[in-house]
Amino acid sequence: MGKEMNGQGEERTAFEIGVVVPKRALKESDESADCVEVLVRKFKDAGLIVERVIGIADEFIKLAAPLETLGRAAAEMQIKKPTQMGMDLQFEWDDVEAFVRQPDGSLFSWSERYCCFNHLIYGIVFSVNKRNSAVTLKFDGKEFHWELGKSLLQMLEAEGIVKRVFPLHDEIKRKQLLRDWALNWSGFTSQPIDDIYSYFGTKVATYFAFLGMYTRWMLFPAVFGITLQLVNLRSSQSLVLPIFFISIILWAVMFFQFWRRKNAALLTRWQISYSGMADPGCKISGPDWNSLQSPVELVKKVETDRAREKEVFQRAEWFGHMMRFRNDVIILLSIICLQLPFELAYAHLYEVTHPIALNGYGLTAIYLLAIQYFTKIGGKLSVKLIKYENNESTEYKADSLVYKVFGLYFMQSYIGVFYHALLHRDFKTLRQVLIQRLIVSLVLENLMENCIPYLKYSYRKFGVRNKKRREKGSSTGKIQFTSRVEKEYLKPSYSASIGEELEDGLFDDFLELALQFGMIMMFACAFPLAFAFAALNNVTEIRADALKLLAMLKRPVPRAAATIGAWLNIFQFLIIMSICSNCVLLVCLYDSEGKWKIEPGLAAILIMEHVLLLIKFGFSRFVPEEPAWVRANRMKKASHAQMCSKQLLRTFSGGEKTFLGGEKKSE
Numbered sequence: 001m002g003k004e005m006n007g008q009g010e011e012r013t014a015f016e017i018g019v020v021v022p023k024r025a026l027k028e029s030d031e032s033a034d035c036v037e038v039l040v041r042k043f044k045d046a047g048l049i050v051e052r053v054i055g056i057a058d059e060f061i062k063l064a065a066p067l068e069t070l071g072r073a074a075a076e077m078q079i080k081k082p083t084q085m086g087m088d089l090q091f092e093w094d095d096v097e098a099f100v101r102q103p104d105g106s107l108f109s110w111s112e113r114y115c116c117f118n119h120l121i122y123g124i125v126f127s128v129n130k131r132n133s134a135v136t137l138k139f140d141g142k143e144f145h146w147e148l149g150k151s152l153l154q155m156l157e158a159e160g161i162v163k164r165v166f167p168l169h170d171e172i173k174r175k176q177l178l179r180d181w182a183l184n185w186s187g188f189t190s191q192p193i194d195d196i197y198s199y200f201g202t203k204v205a206t207y208f209a210f211l212g213m214y215t216r217w218m219l220f221p222a223v224f225g226i227t228l229q230l231v232n233l234r235s236s237q238s239l240v241l242p243i244f245f246i247s248i249i250l251w252a253v254m255f256f257q258f259w260r261r262k263n264a265a266l267l268t269r270w271q272i273s274y275s276g277m278a279d280p281g282c283k284i285s286g287p288d289w290n291s292l293q294s295p296v297e298l299v300k301k302v303e304t305d306r307a308r309e310k311e312v313f314q315r316a317e318w319f320g321h322m323m324r325f326r327n328d329v330i331i332l333l334s335i336i337c338l339q340l341p342f343e344l345a346y347a348h349l350y351e352v353t354h355p356i357a358l359n360g361y362g363l364t365a366i367y368l369l370a371i372q373y374f375t376k377i378g379g380k381l382s383v384k385l386i387k388y389e390n391n392e393s394t395e396y397k398a399d400s401l402v403y404k405v406f407g408l409y410f411m412q413s414y415i416g417v418f419y420h421a422l423l424h425r426d427f428k429t430l431r432q433v434l435i436q437r438l439i440v441s442l443v444l445e446n447l448m449e450n451c452i453p454y455l456k457y458s459y460r461k462f463g464v465r466n467k468k469r470r471e472k473g474s475s476t477g478k479i480q481f482t483s484r485v486e487k488e489y490l491k492p493s494y495s496a497s498i499g500e501e502l503e504d505g506l507f508d509d510f511l512e513l514a515l516q517f518g519m520i521m522m523f524a525c526a527f528p529l530a531f532a533f534a535a536l537n538n539v540t541e542i543r544a545d546a547l548k549l550l551a552m553l554k555r556p557v558p559r560a561a562a563t564i565g566a567w568l569n570i571f572q573f574l575i576i577m578s579i580c581s582n583c584v585l586l587v588c589l590y591d592s593e594g595k596w597k598i599e600p601g602l603a604a605i606l607i608m609e610h611v612l613l614l615i616k617f618g619f620s621r622f623v624p625e626e627p628a629w630v631r632a633n634r635m636k637k638a639s640h641a642q643m644c645s646k647q648l649l650r651t652f653s654g655g656e657k658t659f660l661g662g663e664k665k666s667e
Contacts, residue, residue, distance in 0.1 A: 016168055077119050079091045249615075253615060510567045
């Protein structure tokens with residue numbers, strides 16, 4: 001965290017942004033025209049603290065910002081922040097004491113600080129110069145023209161002089177989180193969520209809050225499943241399994257309803273409102289109220305603009321719906337025509353060959369790796385299709401991508417299991433498939449999450465060392481990486497497997513949880529012990545993901561997502577699928593001879609399905625999505641806002657009367 005409270009009650013300034021430029025043997029003789037020197041000078045003029053570090057292959061410019069510099073930038077950007085009186089107002093540095101601070105005592109969150117840094121460093125533009133309309137800058141003998149109104153940093157990035165701009169880890173806070181979170185196994189599922197929010201931002205903190213709560217709640221079905229596994233249920237299987245099925249459906253419905261409550265509580269504690277989560281780049285055009293026009297002309301223009309604006313919005317809305325429908329059809333047809341035959345062929349091959357022991361695990365591993373490859377292709381296709389959709393913001397685009405890619409994974413991950421469960425009705429083979437899937441996926445995912453970033457980091461260090469040896473003309477001698485910023489630069493980014501255009505690495509983490517949830521829920525009656533496997537995996541997943549973020553990857557760019565987004569709808573869809581699939585499994589278990597007669601037992605299962613679906617959709621009416629104190633806090637803010645609005649309206653009305661009275665006197 002870049003702004004911590006020190007012993008004197010002031011915020012500690014830390015380097016939070018790194019800028020990478022190529023290392024040069026010789027600098028330009030005229031420093032006033034040197035690109036890098038001009039960039040550093042402009043950073044200092046913007047109020048930033050600059051430190052330059054010479055690495056093995058590159059030069060690094062570390063940037064920190066005093067609180068006043070960030071405050072001035074936030075005021076320029078018109079960032080809205082909660083105030084002590086309960087309203088969200090545009091930030092003003094002169095009224096800094098009126099604004100509510102973060103849970104850790106700092107004035108700005110990591111997401112707000114990152115936005116301010118971007119505003120400061122990318123807002124360095126060439127202003128009006130009486131003598132020149134452009135400035136000539138030099139780098140390694142090449143000349144570049146910094147033109148009027150152009151961002152200096154963007155120009156240098158386009159020319160390849162600035163290689164990368166990335167967030168830096170705060171070493172003090174990073175070590176504290178390693179000690180209290182990633183390497184602390186005594187707390188089981190407890191995590192310092194507020195510290196995670198302060199360091200990584202809302203989206204990462206929301207993911208870990210969800211993972212921790214999900215793992216704690218998993219203990220109940222895990223203990224229930226272990227009990228069923230240890231006790232011989234042959235005589236009472238037809239009675240106990242429906243009880244287990246009803247229990248885990250109620251468990252899932254209650255968990256997600258209580259997660260909504262926890263999510264609302266976290267957002268209130270972090271002073272985040274849903275209204276403040278809009279894309280900052282999304283602006284709706286409106287009338288120019290500053291134009292010098294008569295009231296009659298202005299009213300006519302507003303009415304015309306409203307009619308035209310309504311027509312434009314309607315056209316854009318239906319066009320967006322049509323484009324989304326077209327993209328969904330393309331994905332659906334690709335699943336049916338390309339994936340479905342592949343999945344059924346694998347399931348049939350598994351059934352024919354009867355793989356056991358290591359052969360079965362090997363075949364499952366090959367299959368899961370093939371899934372990763374095919375879905376990555378489908379994900380890249382989805383990203384290209386989404387570009388043509390008329391989504392309102394980046395988060396809407398990300399949600400659309402989540403739905404499409406999960407559709408691909410859903411078919412790939414479950415069709416083979418459904419094949420064994422519904423067509424062959426072979427519970428023994430089904431349990432074997434589930435065990436192999438859970439164990440192999442657990443091993444593969446942990447290897448890919450932890451080993452691949454380390455291998456990428458090692459490969460990049462090897463490449464830098466080789467390049468340095470070639471420059472020296474010597475293949476001997478040890479080359480050490482001494483600067484921490486250079487080590488961070490060589491680490492991989494926290495990006496999604498399908499690309500980092502719309503999603504970060506949380507896409508893969510949430511996808512892993514969703515696939516696990518679907519596997520253990522949809523086939524719960526066939527293999528109750530699966531919940532114990534999932535609980536054990538999730539306990540290690542919390543620490544592994546924390547270690548990955550703190551030690552193996554660059555610090556992620558903060559994303560302002562208030563909830564888990566589209567993933568919540570996917571989990572709800574999986575609950576409905578679980579009700580249907582488990583009822584079918586119970587029917588297969590009860591009607592082992594395949595007569596399909598509506599006997600009392602089958603009729604009871606059919607009634608149970610409808611009752612559970614009714615409970616699923618009706619439970620939200622009984623448990624509010626917000627805790628009482630959150631609702632009271634929201635209503636208090638709304639009443640304060642209403643009072644201030646009325647006061648403002650009275651002031652405006654009084655001023656208008658005075659203005660009109662003055663006009664009449666002048667006439």
